[in-house]
Amino acid sequence: MVQCRAPKNSSELAQYYQLRWQMLRQPWQQPMGSEKDDLEAQSYHRVLVDDSDNILGVGRLHKCSQDQAVIRYMAIKESKQGQGLGKLLVQALELLAAQMGATTLTLNARDNAVQFYQQLGYVNQGYSHTLYSEIRHDKMTKQLNKPAQHLAQKAESLQQIWHQTIPLSQVMNINICYFDQQTLLTNCEPSINKNLHNTMFAGSIYTLATLTGWAWVYFALQRKALQADIVLAKGDIRYIAPLAGVANARTAVDLVTGDASSLTQGKNARFNIAVEVCCGDNVVAIFNGSYVAIAQ
Structure with missing residues:
Protein backbone atom coordinates (compact mmCIF):
# COMPACT_ATOMS: atom_id res chain seq x y z
CA MET A 1 0.00 0.00 0.00
CA VAL A 2 1.33 3.44 -0.95
CA GLN A 3 1.28 6.19 1.67
CA CYS A 4 2.32 9.82 1.74
CA ARG A 5 4.32 11.12 4.70
CA ALA A 6 7.26 13.28 5.70
CA PRO A 7 10.77 11.76 5.38
CA LYS A 8 11.34 10.06 8.71
CA ASN A 9 15.13 10.43 8.96
CA SER A 10 18.14 12.07 7.32
CA SER A 11 18.67 9.08 5.02
CA GLU A 12 15.16 9.35 3.60
CA LEU A 13 15.53 13.09 3.25
CA ALA A 14 18.71 12.54 1.22
CA GLN A 15 16.82 10.07 -1.01
CA TYR A 16 14.03 12.61 -1.37
CA TYR A 17 16.45 15.23 -2.70
CA GLN A 18 18.21 12.62 -4.87
CA LEU A 19 14.97 11.71 -6.66
CA ARG A 20 14.09 15.38 -7.02
CA TRP A 21 17.45 16.03 -8.69
CA GLN A 22 17.30 12.91 -10.90
CA MET A 23 13.86 13.75 -12.27
CA LEU A 24 13.89 17.54 -12.39
CA ARG A 25 17.50 18.64 -12.82
CA GLN A 26 19.85 15.88 -14.07
CA PRO A 27 18.24 15.58 -17.55
CA TRP A 28 19.22 19.22 -18.15
CA GLN A 29 22.81 18.70 -16.93
CA GLN A 30 22.25 20.67 -13.74
CA PRO A 31 24.57 20.01 -10.77
CA MET A 32 23.60 18.41 -7.49
CA GLY A 33 22.28 21.14 -5.23
CA SER A 34 20.31 22.84 -8.00
CA GLU A 35 17.24 20.91 -6.82
CA LYS A 36 17.13 23.00 -3.63
CA ASP A 37 16.26 26.63 -2.91
CA ASP A 38 16.26 29.04 0.03
CA LEU A 39 12.86 27.88 1.32
CA GLU A 40 13.67 24.26 2.17
CA ALA A 41 13.76 24.87 5.95
CA GLN A 42 10.36 26.60 5.82
CA SER A 43 8.59 23.90 3.80
CA TYR A 44 6.65 20.67 4.20
CA HIS A 45 8.46 17.81 2.43
CA ARG A 46 6.51 14.71 1.48
CA VAL A 47 7.39 11.32 0.01
CA LEU A 48 5.26 8.55 -1.45
CA VAL A 49 6.49 5.21 -0.12
CA ASP A 50 5.52 1.58 -0.63
CA ASP A 51 5.26 -1.10 2.06
CA SER A 52 9.06 -1.47 2.03
CA ASP A 53 9.60 2.29 2.45
CA ASN A 54 10.92 2.64 -1.10
CA ILE A 55 10.43 6.24 -2.23
CA LEU A 56 8.21 6.40 -5.31
CA GLY A 57 7.54 10.13 -5.52
CA VAL A 58 8.31 13.47 -3.89
CA GLY A 59 6.68 16.86 -3.52
CA ARG A 60 6.99 20.04 -1.48
CA LEU A 61 4.46 22.44 0.03
CA HIS A 62 5.43 25.95 1.09
CA LYS A 63 3.21 28.48 2.87
CA CYS A 64 3.84 31.90 1.33
CA SER A 65 1.25 33.69 3.47
CA GLN A 66 -1.31 32.89 6.15
CA ASP A 67 -3.83 31.56 3.62
CA GLN A 68 -1.79 30.81 0.48
CA ALA A 69 0.51 27.88 -0.29
CA VAL A 70 2.66 26.75 -3.20
CA ILE A 71 3.35 23.24 -4.50
CA ARG A 72 6.80 22.72 -6.01
CA TYR A 73 9.23 19.99 -7.03
CA MET A 74 6.65 17.32 -7.87
CA ALA A 75 8.34 14.18 -9.21
CA ILE A 76 7.34 10.53 -9.61
CA LYS A 77 9.95 7.83 -10.13
CA GLU A 78 10.10 7.09 -13.85
CA SER A 79 9.28 3.39 -13.49
CA LYS A 80 6.17 4.25 -11.42
CA GLN A 81 4.64 6.88 -13.67
CA GLY A 82 1.17 6.32 -15.13
CA GLN A 83 -0.11 4.52 -12.01
CA GLY A 84 -2.02 7.39 -10.40
CA LEU A 85 0.71 8.28 -7.93
CA GLY A 86 0.93 11.89 -9.07
CA LYS A 87 -2.76 12.40 -8.30
CA LEU A 88 -2.31 10.73 -4.90
CA LEU A 89 0.60 13.03 -4.06
CA VAL A 90 -1.19 16.21 -5.13
CA GLN A 91 -4.27 15.29 -3.11
CA ALA A 92 -2.11 14.64 -0.03
CA LEU A 93 -0.44 18.05 -0.41
CA GLU A 94 -3.83 19.72 -0.87
CA LEU A 95 -5.12 18.13 2.34
CA LEU A 96 -2.00 19.24 4.19
CA ALA A 97 -2.35 22.78 2.84
CA ALA A 98 -5.99 22.97 3.96
CA GLN A 99 -5.13 21.69 7.43
CA MET A 100 -2.47 24.40 7.71
CA GLY A 101 -5.01 27.10 6.90
CA ALA A 102 -4.42 27.64 3.17
CA THR A 103 -7.42 28.51 1.02
CA THR A 104 -5.54 28.98 -2.26
CA LEU A 105 -2.91 26.74 -3.83
CA THR A 106 -0.52 27.83 -6.59
CA LEU A 107 1.95 25.89 -8.71
CA ASN A 108 3.98 26.33 -11.88
CA ALA A 109 3.26 23.43 -14.23
CA ARG A 110 5.58 22.27 -16.98
CA ASP A 111 3.95 22.36 -20.39
CA ASN A 112 3.46 18.57 -20.46
CA ALA A 113 1.76 18.58 -17.02
CA VAL A 114 -0.81 21.35 -17.56
CA GLN A 115 -3.58 18.94 -18.58
CA PHE A 116 -2.85 16.71 -15.58
CA TYR A 117 -3.37 19.59 -13.17
CA GLN A 118 -6.45 20.82 -15.02
CA GLN A 119 -8.01 17.40 -14.48
CA LEU A 120 -7.41 17.90 -10.74
CA GLY A 121 -9.27 21.21 -10.71
CA TYR A 122 -6.43 23.70 -11.25
CA VAL A 123 -7.08 26.76 -13.40
CA ASN A 124 -4.42 27.83 -15.89
CA GLN A 125 -3.54 31.49 -15.32
CA GLY A 126 -1.17 31.63 -18.29
CA TYR A 127 2.55 31.80 -18.88
CA SER A 128 4.81 31.93 -15.83
CA HIS A 129 8.44 31.41 -16.94
CA THR A 130 10.77 29.28 -19.04
CA LEU A 131 13.30 27.15 -17.17
CA TYR A 132 16.75 26.62 -18.71
CA SER A 133 15.57 28.43 -21.84
CA GLU A 134 13.43 25.47 -22.93
CA ILE A 135 10.94 24.26 -20.29
CA ARG A 136 7.79 26.38 -20.39
CA HIS A 137 5.84 26.73 -17.15
CA ASP A 138 2.28 27.99 -16.69
CA LYS A 139 0.95 29.36 -13.40
CA MET A 140 -2.00 27.35 -12.09
CA THR A 141 -4.24 27.93 -9.07
CA LYS A 142 -6.91 26.08 -7.12
CA GLN A 143 -9.30 27.15 -4.37
CA LEU A 144 -9.34 24.65 -1.52
CA ASN A 145 -12.44 23.40 0.24
CA LYS A 146 -13.39 25.34 3.35
CA PRO A 147 -13.33 23.61 6.75
CA ALA A 148 -16.35 21.53 7.70
Missing part, protein backbone atom coordinates in the same frame (compact mmCIF):
# COMPACT_ATOMS: atom_id res chain seq x y z
CA GLN A 149 -19.28 23.69 8.79
CA HIS A 150 -19.20 22.50 12.41
CA LEU A 151 -15.50 23.39 12.67
CA ALA A 152 -16.07 26.75 11.02
CA GLN A 153 -18.80 27.59 13.54
CA LYS A 154 -16.69 26.51 16.53
CA ALA A 155 -13.65 28.36 15.25
CA GLU A 156 -15.62 31.53 14.56
CA SER A 157 -17.16 31.46 18.04
CA LEU A 158 -13.76 31.02 19.70
CA GLN A 159 -12.11 33.67 17.54
CA GLN A 160 -14.84 36.14 18.50
CA ILE A 161 -14.12 35.45 22.17
CA TRP A 162 -10.40 35.97 21.60
CA HIS A 163 -10.87 39.17 19.65
CA GLN A 164 -13.29 40.62 22.22
CA THR A 165 -11.23 39.73 25.29
CA ILE A 166 -7.65 39.65 23.98
CA PRO A 167 -7.10 42.49 21.46
CA LEU A 168 -3.63 41.18 20.60
CA SER A 169 -5.19 38.04 19.11
CA GLN A 170 -7.11 40.19 16.63
CA VAL A 171 -4.03 42.23 15.73
CA MET A 172 -2.09 38.99 15.14
CA ASN A 173 -5.09 37.51 13.27
CA ILE A 174 -4.80 34.20 15.11
CA ASN A 175 -7.03 31.59 13.46
CA ILE A 176 -8.10 28.01 14.06
CA CYS A 177 -6.98 26.04 11.00
CA TYR A 178 -7.95 22.49 11.88
CA PHE A 179 -9.45 20.48 14.74
CA ASP A 180 -10.62 16.85 14.69
CA GLN A 181 -10.72 16.08 18.44
CA GLN A 182 -7.25 14.56 18.09
CA THR A 183 -5.17 17.43 16.70
CA LEU A 184 -5.53 21.19 16.87
CA LEU A 185 -3.72 23.54 14.46
CA THR A 186 -3.62 27.34 14.51
CA ASN A 187 -1.80 30.07 12.61
CA CYS A 188 -1.40 33.85 12.51
CA GLU A 189 -0.58 36.58 10.01
CA PRO A 190 3.20 36.54 9.43
CA SER A 191 3.65 40.04 8.04
CA ILE A 192 2.72 41.80 11.29
CA ASN A 193 4.60 39.47 13.64
CA LYS A 194 8.16 40.05 12.44
CA ASN A 195 11.09 41.51 14.37
CA LEU A 196 14.02 43.55 13.06
CA HIS A 197 15.69 40.33 11.84
CA ASN A 198 12.62 39.50 9.69
CA THR A 199 11.87 36.46 11.84
CA MET A 200 8.83 35.98 14.04
CA PHE A 201 8.82 38.05 17.22
CA ALA A 202 9.33 35.87 20.30
CA GLY A 203 6.35 37.43 22.02
CA SER A 204 4.12 36.54 19.07
CA ILE A 205 5.33 32.94 19.17
CA TYR A 206 4.52 32.79 22.89
CA THR A 207 1.07 34.31 22.35
CA LEU A 208 0.21 31.93 19.50
CA ALA A 209 1.28 28.93 21.59
CA THR A 210 -0.55 30.13 24.69
CA LEU A 211 -3.84 30.64 22.86
CA THR A 212 -3.50 27.29 21.10
CA GLY A 213 -3.37 25.55 24.47
CA TRP A 214 -6.25 27.74 25.68
CA ALA A 215 -8.26 26.68 22.62
CA TRP A 216 -7.74 23.00 23.44
CA VAL A 217 -9.27 23.54 26.89
CA TYR A 218 -12.11 25.57 25.36
CA PHE A 219 -13.01 22.75 22.96
CA ALA A 220 -12.74 20.18 25.79
CA LEU A 221 -15.36 22.15 27.73
CA GLN A 222 -17.52 22.53 24.63
CA ARG A 223 -17.61 18.76 24.11
CA LYS A 224 -19.10 18.30 27.59
CA ALA A 225 -21.30 21.43 27.43
CA LEU A 226 -19.52 22.86 30.48
CA GLN A 227 -18.92 26.48 31.42
CA ALA A 228 -15.74 27.68 33.16
CA ASP A 229 -13.24 30.50 33.16
CA ILE A 230 -9.98 29.35 31.54
CA VAL A 231 -6.71 30.77 32.85
CA LEU A 232 -3.06 30.03 32.24
CA ALA A 233 -1.47 29.20 35.60
CA LYS A 234 2.05 28.65 34.35
CA GLY A 235 3.78 28.77 31.00
CA ASP A 236 7.30 27.96 29.83
CA ILE A 237 8.69 28.10 26.31
CA ARG A 238 11.90 26.88 24.70
CA TYR A 239 12.92 28.65 21.50
CA ILE A 240 14.81 26.23 19.27
CA ALA A 241 15.40 28.16 16.04
CA PRO A 242 14.44 31.45 14.36
CA LEU A 243 11.09 31.36 12.56
CA ALA A 244 11.57 33.00 9.18
CA GLY A 245 8.45 31.75 7.39
CA VAL A 246 4.78 31.20 8.26
CA ALA A 247 4.08 29.82 11.74
CA ASN A 248 1.68 27.05 12.66
CA ALA A 249 1.06 25.93 16.23
CA ARG A 250 0.06 22.36 17.02
CA THR A 251 -1.17 20.42 20.01
CA ALA A 252 -2.72 16.96 20.12
CA VAL A 253 -4.06 14.24 22.38
CA ASP A 254 -0.58 12.84 23.01
CA LEU A 255 0.61 16.29 24.15
CA VAL A 256 -2.17 16.84 26.71
CA THR A 257 -2.92 15.53 30.19
CA GLY A 258 -6.01 16.36 32.22
CA ASP A 259 -9.72 16.64 31.42
CA ALA A 260 -12.82 18.58 32.36
CA SER A 261 -14.61 15.87 34.36
CA SER A 262 -13.97 17.45 37.79
CA LEU A 263 -16.07 20.46 36.76
CA THR A 264 -19.19 18.30 37.00
CA GLN A 265 -18.47 18.04 40.74
CA GLY A 266 -17.99 21.79 41.13
CA LYS A 267 -14.19 21.50 41.24
CA ASN A 268 -11.60 23.19 39.06
CA ALA A 269 -10.19 21.20 36.12
CA ARG A 270 -6.48 21.22 35.31
CA PHE A 271 -4.73 20.60 32.00
CA ASN A 272 -1.04 20.34 31.14
CA ILE A 273 -0.59 21.07 27.46
CA ALA A 274 2.46 21.06 25.22
CA VAL A 275 2.27 23.13 22.04
CA GLU A 276 4.71 22.84 19.16
CA VAL A 277 5.24 25.99 17.11
CA CYS A 278 6.39 24.96 13.64
CA CYS A 279 7.66 26.43 10.41
CA GLY A 280 7.06 23.84 7.73
CA ASP A 281 8.07 20.44 9.10
CA ASN A 282 10.45 21.98 11.64
CA VAL A 283 9.55 22.55 15.29
CA VAL A 284 11.05 25.93 16.20
CA ALA A 285 9.62 26.36 19.71
CA ILE A 286 7.98 24.17 22.37
CA PHE A 287 5.58 25.65 24.89
CA ASN A 288 4.41 23.87 28.05
CA GLY A 289 1.40 25.39 29.77
CA SER A 290 -0.61 24.56 32.88
CA TYR A 291 -4.22 25.69 32.43
CA VAL A 292 -7.02 25.80 34.97
CA ALA A 293 -10.71 25.76 34.12
CA ILE A 294 -12.28 27.51 37.12
CA ALA A 295 -15.64 26.11 38.16
CA GLN A 296 -18.48 28.63 38.11
Whole structure:
Protein backbone atom coordinates (compact mmCIF):
# COMPACT_ATOMS: atom_id res chain seq x y z
CA MET A 1 0.00 0.00 0.00
CA VAL A 2 1.33 3.44 -0.95
CA GLN A 3 1.28 6.19 1.67
CA CYS A 4 2.32 9.82 1.74
CA ARG A 5 4.32 11.12 4.70
CA ALA A 6 7.26 13.28 5.70
CA PRO A 7 10.77 11.76 5.38
CA LYS A 8 11.34 10.06 8.71
CA ASN A 9 15.13 10.43 8.96
CA SER A 10 18.14 12.07 7.32
CA SER A 11 18.67 9.08 5.02
CA GLU A 12 15.16 9.35 3.60
CA LEU A 13 15.53 13.09 3.25
CA ALA A 14 18.71 12.54 1.22
CA GLN A 15 16.82 10.07 -1.01
CA TYR A 16 14.03 12.61 -1.37
CA TYR A 17 16.45 15.23 -2.70
CA GLN A 18 18.21 12.62 -4.87
CA LEU A 19 14.97 11.71 -6.66
CA ARG A 20 14.09 15.38 -7.02
CA TRP A 21 17.45 16.03 -8.69
CA GLN A 22 17.30 12.91 -10.90
CA MET A 23 13.86 13.75 -12.27
CA LEU A 24 13.89 17.54 -12.39
CA ARG A 25 17.50 18.64 -12.82
CA GLN A 26 19.85 15.88 -14.07
CA PRO A 27 18.24 15.58 -17.55
CA TRP A 28 19.22 19.22 -18.15
CA GLN A 29 22.81 18.70 -16.93
CA GLN A 30 22.25 20.67 -13.74
CA PRO A 31 24.57 20.01 -10.77
CA MET A 32 23.60 18.41 -7.49
CA GLY A 33 22.28 21.14 -5.23
CA SER A 34 20.31 22.84 -8.00
CA GLU A 35 17.24 20.91 -6.82
CA LYS A 36 17.13 23.00 -3.63
CA ASP A 37 16.26 26.63 -2.91
CA ASP A 38 16.26 29.04 0.03
CA LEU A 39 12.86 27.88 1.32
CA GLU A 40 13.67 24.26 2.17
CA ALA A 41 13.76 24.87 5.95
CA GLN A 42 10.36 26.60 5.82
CA SER A 43 8.59 23.90 3.80
CA TYR A 44 6.65 20.67 4.20
CA HIS A 45 8.46 17.81 2.43
CA ARG A 46 6.51 14.71 1.48
CA VAL A 47 7.39 11.32 0.01
CA LEU A 48 5.26 8.55 -1.45
CA VAL A 49 6.49 5.21 -0.12
CA ASP A 50 5.52 1.58 -0.63
CA ASP A 51 5.26 -1.10 2.06
CA SER A 52 9.06 -1.47 2.03
CA ASP A 53 9.60 2.29 2.45
CA ASN A 54 10.92 2.64 -1.10
CA ILE A 55 10.43 6.24 -2.23
CA LEU A 56 8.21 6.40 -5.31
CA GLY A 57 7.54 10.13 -5.52
CA VAL A 58 8.31 13.47 -3.89
CA GLY A 59 6.68 16.86 -3.52
CA ARG A 60 6.99 20.04 -1.48
CA LEU A 61 4.46 22.44 0.03
CA HIS A 62 5.43 25.95 1.09
CA LYS A 63 3.21 28.48 2.87
CA CYS A 64 3.84 31.90 1.33
CA SER A 65 1.25 33.69 3.47
CA GLN A 66 -1.31 32.89 6.15
CA ASP A 67 -3.83 31.56 3.62
CA GLN A 68 -1.79 30.81 0.48
CA ALA A 69 0.51 27.88 -0.29
CA VAL A 70 2.66 26.75 -3.20
CA ILE A 71 3.35 23.24 -4.50
CA ARG A 72 6.80 22.72 -6.01
CA TYR A 73 9.23 19.99 -7.03
CA MET A 74 6.65 17.32 -7.87
CA ALA A 75 8.34 14.18 -9.21
CA ILE A 76 7.34 10.53 -9.61
CA LYS A 77 9.95 7.83 -10.13
CA GLU A 78 10.10 7.09 -13.85
CA SER A 79 9.28 3.39 -13.49
CA LYS A 80 6.17 4.25 -11.42
CA GLN A 81 4.64 6.88 -13.67
CA GLY A 82 1.17 6.32 -15.13
CA GLN A 83 -0.11 4.52 -12.01
CA GLY A 84 -2.02 7.39 -10.40
CA LEU A 85 0.71 8.28 -7.93
CA GLY A 86 0.93 11.89 -9.07
CA LYS A 87 -2.76 12.40 -8.30
CA LEU A 88 -2.31 10.73 -4.90
CA LEU A 89 0.60 13.03 -4.06
CA VAL A 90 -1.19 16.21 -5.13
CA GLN A 91 -4.27 15.29 -3.11
CA ALA A 92 -2.11 14.64 -0.03
CA LEU A 93 -0.44 18.05 -0.41
CA GLU A 94 -3.83 19.72 -0.87
CA LEU A 95 -5.12 18.13 2.34
CA LEU A 96 -2.00 19.24 4.19
CA ALA A 97 -2.35 22.78 2.84
CA ALA A 98 -5.99 22.97 3.96
CA GLN A 99 -5.13 21.69 7.43
CA MET A 100 -2.47 24.40 7.71
CA GLY A 101 -5.01 27.10 6.90
CA ALA A 102 -4.42 27.64 3.17
CA THR A 103 -7.42 28.51 1.02
CA THR A 104 -5.54 28.98 -2.26
CA LEU A 105 -2.91 26.74 -3.83
CA THR A 106 -0.52 27.83 -6.59
CA LEU A 107 1.95 25.89 -8.71
CA ASN A 108 3.98 26.33 -11.88
CA ALA A 109 3.26 23.43 -14.23
CA ARG A 110 5.58 22.27 -16.98
CA ASP A 111 3.95 22.36 -20.39
CA ASN A 112 3.46 18.57 -20.46
CA ALA A 113 1.76 18.58 -17.02
CA VAL A 114 -0.81 21.35 -17.56
CA GLN A 115 -3.58 18.94 -18.58
CA PHE A 116 -2.85 16.71 -15.58
CA TYR A 117 -3.37 19.59 -13.17
CA GLN A 118 -6.45 20.82 -15.02
CA GLN A 119 -8.01 17.40 -14.48
CA LEU A 120 -7.41 17.90 -10.74
CA GLY A 121 -9.27 21.21 -10.71
CA TYR A 122 -6.43 23.70 -11.25
CA VAL A 123 -7.08 26.76 -13.40
CA ASN A 124 -4.42 27.83 -15.89
CA GLN A 125 -3.54 31.49 -15.32
CA GLY A 126 -1.17 31.63 -18.29
CA TYR A 127 2.55 31.80 -18.88
CA SER A 128 4.81 31.93 -15.83
CA HIS A 129 8.44 31.41 -16.94
CA THR A 130 10.77 29.28 -19.04
CA LEU A 131 13.30 27.15 -17.17
CA TYR A 132 16.75 26.62 -18.71
CA SER A 133 15.57 28.43 -21.84
CA GLU A 134 13.43 25.47 -22.93
CA ILE A 135 10.94 24.26 -20.29
CA ARG A 136 7.79 26.38 -20.39
CA HIS A 137 5.84 26.73 -17.15
CA ASP A 138 2.28 27.99 -16.69
CA LYS A 139 0.95 29.36 -13.40
CA MET A 140 -2.00 27.35 -12.09
CA THR A 141 -4.24 27.93 -9.07
CA LYS A 142 -6.91 26.08 -7.12
CA GLN A 143 -9.30 27.15 -4.37
CA LEU A 144 -9.34 24.65 -1.52
CA ASN A 145 -12.44 23.40 0.24
CA LYS A 146 -13.39 25.34 3.35
CA PRO A 147 -13.33 23.61 6.75
CA ALA A 148 -16.35 21.53 7.70
CA GLN A 149 -19.28 23.69 8.79
CA HIS A 150 -19.20 22.50 12.41
CA LEU A 151 -15.50 23.39 12.67
CA ALA A 152 -16.07 26.75 11.02
CA GLN A 153 -18.80 27.59 13.54
CA LYS A 154 -16.69 26.51 16.53
CA ALA A 155 -13.65 28.36 15.25
CA GLU A 156 -15.62 31.53 14.56
CA SER A 157 -17.16 31.46 18.04
CA LEU A 158 -13.76 31.02 19.70
CA GLN A 159 -12.11 33.67 17.54
CA GLN A 160 -14.84 36.14 18.50
CA ILE A 161 -14.12 35.45 22.17
CA TRP A 162 -10.40 35.97 21.60
CA HIS A 163 -10.87 39.17 19.65
CA GLN A 164 -13.29 40.62 22.22
CA THR A 165 -11.23 39.73 25.29
CA ILE A 166 -7.65 39.65 23.98
CA PRO A 167 -7.10 42.49 21.46
CA LEU A 168 -3.63 41.18 20.60
CA SER A 169 -5.19 38.04 19.11
CA GLN A 170 -7.11 40.19 16.63
CA VAL A 171 -4.03 42.23 15.73
CA MET A 172 -2.09 38.99 15.14
CA ASN A 173 -5.09 37.51 13.27
CA ILE A 174 -4.80 34.20 15.11
CA ASN A 175 -7.03 31.59 13.46
CA ILE A 176 -8.10 28.01 14.06
CA CYS A 177 -6.98 26.04 11.00
CA TYR A 178 -7.95 22.49 11.88
CA PHE A 179 -9.45 20.48 14.74
CA ASP A 180 -10.62 16.85 14.69
CA GLN A 181 -10.72 16.08 18.44
CA GLN A 182 -7.25 14.56 18.09
CA THR A 183 -5.17 17.43 16.70
CA LEU A 184 -5.53 21.19 16.87
CA LEU A 185 -3.72 23.54 14.46
CA THR A 186 -3.62 27.34 14.51
CA ASN A 187 -1.80 30.07 12.61
CA CYS A 188 -1.40 33.85 12.51
CA GLU A 189 -0.58 36.58 10.01
CA PRO A 190 3.20 36.54 9.43
CA SER A 191 3.65 40.04 8.04
CA ILE A 192 2.72 41.80 11.29
CA ASN A 193 4.60 39.47 13.64
CA LYS A 194 8.16 40.05 12.44
CA ASN A 195 11.09 41.51 14.37
CA LEU A 196 14.02 43.55 13.06
CA HIS A 197 15.69 40.33 11.84
CA ASN A 198 12.62 39.50 9.69
CA THR A 199 11.87 36.46 11.84
CA MET A 200 8.83 35.98 14.04
CA PHE A 201 8.82 38.05 17.22
CA ALA A 202 9.33 35.87 20.30
CA GLY A 203 6.35 37.43 22.02
CA SER A 204 4.12 36.54 19.07
CA ILE A 205 5.33 32.94 19.17
CA TYR A 206 4.52 32.79 22.89
CA THR A 207 1.07 34.31 22.35
CA LEU A 208 0.21 31.93 19.50
CA ALA A 209 1.28 28.93 21.59
CA THR A 210 -0.55 30.13 24.69
CA LEU A 211 -3.84 30.64 22.86
CA THR A 212 -3.50 27.29 21.10
CA GLY A 213 -3.37 25.55 24.47
CA TRP A 214 -6.25 27.74 25.68
CA ALA A 215 -8.26 26.68 22.62
CA TRP A 216 -7.74 23.00 23.44
CA VAL A 217 -9.27 23.54 26.89
CA TYR A 218 -12.11 25.57 25.36
CA PHE A 219 -13.01 22.75 22.96
CA ALA A 220 -12.74 20.18 25.79
CA LEU A 221 -15.36 22.15 27.73
CA GLN A 222 -17.52 22.53 24.63
CA ARG A 223 -17.61 18.76 24.11
CA LYS A 224 -19.10 18.30 27.59
CA ALA A 225 -21.30 21.43 27.43
CA LEU A 226 -19.52 22.86 30.48
CA GLN A 227 -18.92 26.48 31.42
CA ALA A 228 -15.74 27.68 33.16
CA ASP A 229 -13.24 30.50 33.16
CA ILE A 230 -9.98 29.35 31.54
CA VAL A 231 -6.71 30.77 32.85
CA LEU A 232 -3.06 30.03 32.24
CA ALA A 233 -1.47 29.20 35.60
CA LYS A 234 2.05 28.65 34.35
CA GLY A 235 3.78 28.77 31.00
CA ASP A 236 7.30 27.96 29.83
CA ILE A 237 8.69 28.10 26.31
CA ARG A 238 11.90 26.88 24.70
CA TYR A 239 12.92 28.65 21.50
CA ILE A 240 14.81 26.23 19.27
CA ALA A 241 15.40 28.16 16.04
CA PRO A 242 14.44 31.45 14.36
CA LEU A 243 11.09 31.36 12.56
CA ALA A 244 11.57 33.00 9.18
CA GLY A 245 8.45 31.75 7.39
CA VAL A 246 4.78 31.20 8.26
CA ALA A 247 4.08 29.82 11.74
CA ASN A 248 1.68 27.05 12.66
CA ALA A 249 1.06 25.93 16.23
CA ARG A 250 0.06 22.36 17.02
CA THR A 251 -1.17 20.42 20.01
CA ALA A 252 -2.72 16.96 20.12
CA VAL A 253 -4.06 14.24 22.38
CA ASP A 254 -0.58 12.84 23.01
CA LEU A 255 0.61 16.29 24.15
CA VAL A 256 -2.17 16.84 26.71
CA THR A 257 -2.92 15.53 30.19
CA GLY A 258 -6.01 16.36 32.22
CA ASP A 259 -9.72 16.64 31.42
CA ALA A 260 -12.82 18.58 32.36
CA SER A 261 -14.61 15.87 34.36
CA SER A 262 -13.97 17.45 37.79
CA LEU A 263 -16.07 20.46 36.76
CA THR A 264 -19.19 18.30 37.00
CA GLN A 265 -18.47 18.04 40.74
CA GLY A 266 -17.99 21.79 41.13
CA LYS A 267 -14.19 21.50 41.24
CA ASN A 268 -11.60 23.19 39.06
CA ALA A 269 -10.19 21.20 36.12
CA ARG A 270 -6.48 21.22 35.31
CA PHE A 271 -4.73 20.60 32.00
CA ASN A 272 -1.04 20.34 31.14
CA ILE A 273 -0.59 21.07 27.46
CA ALA A 274 2.46 21.06 25.22
CA VAL A 275 2.27 23.13 22.04
CA GLU A 276 4.71 22.84 19.16
CA VAL A 277 5.24 25.99 17.11
CA CYS A 278 6.39 24.96 13.64
CA CYS A 279 7.66 26.43 10.41
CA GLY A 280 7.06 23.84 7.73
CA ASP A 281 8.07 20.44 9.10
CA ASN A 282 10.45 21.98 11.64
CA VAL A 283 9.55 22.55 15.29
CA VAL A 284 11.05 25.93 16.20
CA ALA A 285 9.62 26.36 19.71
CA ILE A 286 7.98 24.17 22.37
CA PHE A 287 5.58 25.65 24.89
CA ASN A 288 4.41 23.87 28.05
CA GLY A 289 1.40 25.39 29.77
CA SER A 290 -0.61 24.56 32.88
CA TYR A 291 -4.22 25.69 32.43
CA VAL A 292 -7.02 25.80 34.97
CA ALA A 293 -10.71 25.76 34.12
CA ILE A 294 -12.28 27.51 37.12
CA ALA A 295 -15.64 26.11 38.16
CA GLN A 296 -18.48 28.63 38.11
